[in-house]
Amino acid sequence: MTQSTQNKVDSKQDLINYLVRLGDDSIVLGHRVSEWVSNGPFLEEDIALGNVALDYIGRARLFYGHAATLSEDGKTEDDFAFLRDEREFENYLINELPRGDFAYTIVRQLLVDLYNKHHLQALKSSTDETLVAIAEKASKETSYHCRRSTSWALRLGDGTQESKRRMQLAVDDIWGYSHELFEVDALEQRLIDAGIAVDCEQLKQQWLADVEEVFEEAGLTIPEATWAVRGGRKGYHTEHLGHLLTQMQFVHRSFPGATW
Amino acid sequence: MSDHTKLEVEHELEIAFQAKIDDEQKVEPKDWMPEGYRKNLIRQMSQHAHSEVIGMQPEGNWITRAPSLRRKAVLLAKVQDEAGHGLYLYSATETLGISRSQMIEALQTGTAKYASIFNYPTQTWGDMGAIGWLVDGAAICNQVSLQRTSYGPYARGMIRICKEESFHQRQGYQIMIELAHGTPAQKKMAQDSLNRFYWPSLMMFGPHDSDSAHSAKSMKWKIKRETNDDLRQKFIDQTVSQIEYLGLEHPDKALVWNEERNHYDSSDLDWDEFYSVINGNGHCNRQRIQHHIKAHEEGAWVREAMAAYKQKKQLKNATNAA
Numbered sequence: 184m185t186q187s188t189q190n191k192v193d194s195k196q197d198l199i200n201y202l203v204r205l206g207d208d209s210i211v212l213g214h215r216v217s218e219w220v221s222n223g224p225f226l227e228e229d230i231a232l233g234n235v236a237l238d239y240i241g242r243a244r245l246f247y248g249h250a251a252t253l254s255e256d257g258k259t260e261d262d263f264a265f266l267r268d269e270r271e272f273e274n275y276l277i278n279e280l281p282r283g284d285f286a287y288t289i290v291r292q293l294l295v296d297l298y299n300k301h302h303l304q305a306l307k308s309s310t311d312e313t314l315v316a317i318a319e320k321a322s323k324e325t326s327y328h329c330r331r332s333t334s335w336a337l338r339l340g341d342g343t344q345e346s347k348r349r350m351q352l353a354v355d356d357i358w359g360y361s362h363e364l365f366e367v368d369a370l371e372q373r374l375i376d377a378g379i380a381v382d383c384e385q386l387k388q389q390w391l392a393d394v395e396e397v398f399e400e401a402g403l404t405i406p407e408a409t410w411a412v413r414g415g416r417k418g419y420h421t422e423h424l425g426h427l428l429t430q431m432q433f434v435h436r437s438f439p440g441a442t443w
Numbered sequence: 444m445s446d447h448t449k450l451e452v453e454h455e456l457e458i459a460f461q462a463k464i465d466d467e468q469k470v471e472p473k474d475w476m477p478e479g480y481r482k483n484l485i486r487q488m489s490q491h492a493h494s495e496v497i498g499m500q501p502e503g504n505w506i507t508r509a510p511s512l513r514r515k516a517v518l519l520a521k522v523q524d525e526a527g528h529g530l531y532l533y534s535a536t537e538t539l540g541i542s543r544s545q546m547i548e549a550l551q552t553g554t555a556k557y558a559s560i561f562n563y564p565t566q567t568w569g570d571m572g573a574i575g576w577l578v579d580g581a582a583i584c585n586q587v588s589l590q591r592t593s594y595g596p597y598a599r600g601m602i603r604i605c606k607e608e609s610f611h612q613r614q615g616y617q618i619m620i621e622l623a624h625g626t627p628a629q630k631k632m633a634q635d636s637l638n639r640f641y642w643p644s645l646m647m648f649g650p651h652d653s654d655s656a657h658s659a660k661s662m663k664w665k666i667k668r669e670t671n672d673d674l675r676q677k678f679i680d681q682t683v684s685q686i687e688y689l690g691l692e693h694p695d696k697a698l699v700w701n702e703e704r705n706h707y708d709s710s711d712l713d714w715d716e717f718y719s720v721i722n723g724n725g726h727c728n729r730q731r732i733q734h735h736i737k738a739h740e741e742g743a744w745v746r747e748a749m750a751a752y753k754q755k756k757q758l759k760n761a762t763n764a765a
């Protein structure tokens with residue numbers, strides 16, 4: 184193999200790995216949000232949360248599907264979702280945290296939705312055409328998600344004392360998982376250099392400004408605490424992910440080779 | 444007005460009402476209707492709404508375990524549709540002068556019922572197929588007939604809901620096809636789900652006409668358009684070829700074509716089991732209601748916060764305007 188074909192092969196594998204982690208982010212969060220069905224505070228919310236979950240599951244299928252096509256080895260979207268173990272999943276930790284109470288879910292969604300807003304916007308400039316198409320579709324969904332989580336954050340932050348207390352508690356518990364969203368590793372750096380991936384370090388200031396604006400109006404404060412948990416992109420997960428995958432993968436794995 | 448004339452007026456209204464029904468005109472929310480008609484409708488429509496909502500649980504039970512991403516998305520969308528049906532039916536019932544929170548309270552205290560089929564546990568992925576195919580299928584038989592029900596908002600609701608239900612049934616049957624034509628283990632799963640859900644599906648049509656407490660009145664008022672037994676027969680007949688196509692064994696060993704009736708004859712249903720489950724001996728009766736109450740109670744602070752926020756905003760707008 185010549186040096187240049189070797190480079191091509193490596194960068195294709197890089198792109199596949201990148202797509203798979205984006206798929207992991209989406210499927211894991213989609214799973215969490217889907218847990219709300221029949222558990223929402225009222226029926227309209229069951230429907231709305233179901234919508235959000237469907238968007239994320241749909242997004243996972245697009246990322247995995249693109250990865251499967253590039254793989255050219257007969258792999259399918261389901262192979263990525265159902266046949267990989269916890270150590271191989273590379274989603275950000277924030278997505279795998281349990282669904283918690285409604286405040287916890289709204290705070291997580293707010294942080295992630297606002298992140299996605301900028302992330303998808305940047306992804307639209309990727310040199311990979313399929314990624315651009317996915318980003319176009321997903322960012323339409325995400326603008327709805329952002330409106331939703333922002334208006335909930337305002338209502339709950341500025342609702343009753345109890346709702347405010349729960350919201351701030353959630354912020355304090357989740358904030359430390361937000362830092363790794365803006366850290367780039369070697370794989371992503373190579374793809375950034377190739378014009379394919381998003382440089383998420385560049386998103387932090389805009390994201391922070393958005394969050395501060397919502398928090399200000401909602402009466403919520405960003406914690407001063409400096410703890411930060413990292414590791415999602417290295418497969419170094421909280422204990423929650425293993426249980427999520429156990430549940431998600433169990434039927435699929437019990438019938439090897441079956442179609443559904 | 445003396446009591447005597449009041450009774451006479453009432454009587455005349457009732458005659459005019461029945462004439463309108465007989466003439467196939469729809470009753471609308473603002474029209475005069477007998478109290479019995481209103482009550483009967485509230486009972487049936489709220490029960491229908493509750494069934495959509497409680498029905499989210501047995502299927503919601505498998506969203507996180509669906510065996511492929513496509514099936515996961517389809518199931519999630521289906522359960523979401525059912526929530527939409529519940530919402531739509533609650534609104535239609537509210538036109539009769541009862542609030543959604545009153546209906547929810549009646550459900551949670553057990554004075555209102557929901558379809559007993561949802562007291563059966565969903566144990567395997569095959570049950571998602573069997574429920575879509577058989578349970579939504581039985582619901583469609585019922586609801587197609589209700590498209591001609593005499594109360595306008597209910598009839599219109601059924602037309603809208605039926606479209607989605609046929610979609611659900613096809614998706615359920617699709618799951619069954621994949622299983623029945625799949626590996627031996629999958630086929631076994633399909634047969635097991637069929638065996639467990641076939642009989643309770645037949646019972647969804649309610650007791651025999653001769654034992655049905657509300658049937659006669661409901662037929663006269665055209666709230667119901669076809670009897671329990673007629674609808675059940677229709678469902679039994681249409682299901683036979685569907686089971687054949689799957690290559691599964693029919694759970695009813697006594698099933699035989701009756702040339703004279705032009706229908707299938709079938710086994711008597713186990714009504715003791717039916718009433719036993721209705722009366723609280725199903726696997727999931729208490730679980731379903733407790734689940735509903737738990738979600739409702741855990742959501743109380745959210746609903747309170749929403750109301751408080753709305754009030755604050757209104758106050759602010761009023762002060763700004765002043």
Ligand SMILES: [Fe+2]
Nearest residue numbers: 495498525582
């Ligand atoms: Fe239904």
Ligand SMILES: [Fe+2]
Nearest residue numbers: 495524525528
């Ligand atoms: Fe429905």
Ligand SMILES: [Fe+2]
Nearest residue numbers: 525579608611
């Ligand atoms: Fe349905």
